Amino acid sequence: MILNETYKLSNGMQIPKLGLGTWEIPDEQAAQAVKSAVNLGYRHIDTAQGYENERGVGEGVRTCGIARENIFVTTKLQAFFKTYDEAQKAIDNSLLLSGLDYFDLMIIHAPQPWADFHTDKHFFEGNLEAWRALEEAQTAGKLKAIGVSNFEKIDLENILKNGKVKPVVNQILCHIGNTPFDLIDYCKENNILVEAYSPVAHGEMLKNEKIAEMAARYDVSIPQLCIRYCLQLGTLPLPKTANPEHMKNNAEVDFEISHADMEVLKSVEKIKNYGDFSVFPVFGGKMADDGSCTARDFPHKA
Numbered sequence: 273m274i275l276n277e278t279y280k281l282s283n284g285m286q287i288p289k290l291g292l293g294t295w296e297i298p299d300e301q302a303a304q305a306v307k308s309a310v311n312l313g314y315r316h317i318d319t320a321q322g323y324e325n326e327r328g329v330g331e332g333v334r335t336c337g338i339a340r341e342n343i344f345v346t347t348k349l350q351a352f353f354k355t356y357d358e359a360q361k362a363i364d365n366s367l368l369l370s371g372l373d374y375f376d377l378m379i380i381h382a383p384q385p386w387a388d389f390h391t392d393k394h395f396f397e398g399n400l401e402a403w404r405a406l407e408e409a410q411t412a413g414k415l416k417a418i419g420v421s422n423f424e425k426i427d428l429e430n431i432l433k434n435g436k437v438k439p440v441v442n443q444i445l446c447h448i449g450n451t452p453f454d455l456i457d458y459c460k461e462n463n464i465l466v467e468a469y470s471p472v473a474h475g476e477m478l479k480n481e482k483i484a485e486m487a488a489r490y491d492v493s494i495p496q497l498c499i500r501y502c503l504q505l506g507t508l509p510l511p512k513t514a515n516p517e518h519m520k521n522n523a524e525v526d527f528e529i530s531h532a533d534m535e536v537l538k539s540v541e542k543i544k545n546y547g548d549f550s551v552f553p554v555f556g557g558k559m560a561d562d563g564s565c566t567a568r569d570f571p572h573k574a
Contacts, residue, residue: 292519331371377419442464
């Protein structure tokens with residue numbers, strides 16, 4: 273069963289192969305979502321300062337009935353914190369807000385502030401300052417591991433060449449119809465685990481007839497096919513949902529996609545439009561200069 277399987281990180285830690293993403297889950301619903309997931313066997317929960325639900329996630333972890341050391345909890349440093357002092361204060365605030373003594377993993381949410389996402393501004397010095405704060409927090413025992421998110425090769429090189437600790441993960445947008453193979457290969461070459469967020473393309477794959485036909489041939493749901501695809505790439509999928517039925521379905525992926533079908537899935541045409549969510553930088557949109565656009569501006573989708 274996939275929920276019992278783990279990847280080994282470069283620092284020797286084990287991380288569950290499937291995680292629960294919590295983006296868009298309101299803080300007041302997060303604790304119950306975490307407890308529902310844990311009850312189904314999930315042991316990996318992913319949150320972020322930018323999700324504004326660390327308090328609820330922490331409550332869920334603390335009250336779920338499973339020992340803290342048996343749950344892998346990830347959070348993310350705000351993308352616009354690019355000084356040592358900002359990062360240091362934010363790390364401590366996340367611990368205080370969540371009520372947790374430590375995080376298993378903390379990652380820089382993006383190499384650029386969202387208003388500058390995917391521009392030629394790489395904030396090399398700012399990322400090294402934030403990375404130094406993460407390194408020190410790891411040394412202090414506040415964080416068990418540290419990593420990055422949305423980092424391209426050039427951003428990773430900056431950390432690898434100038435940091436003291438190698439990132440253990442790079443969490444990126446990765447799904448059928450948008451698979452950055454070169455970046456995945458580079459991460460693998462440097463023993464950096466790729467975590468795949470939005471493995472179902474934020475719901476866009478549900479509209480794809482060819483994907484539906486293939487899923488039917490395997491007698492699985494479209495999300496199951498999408499999650500299995502990510503797993504067979506050697507990445508760690510993070511499907512997000514607050515719905516226990518969907519959590520259960522997402523974890524039932526003990527089947528094998530054939531080599532031929534994997535090749536078909538790898539060549540699916542790139543998604544150009546993520547619907548309402550295209551406004552978000554990770555889906556090709558542009559954030560306001562103050563980074564004010566948040567998930568709360570849109571209706572919740574389980």
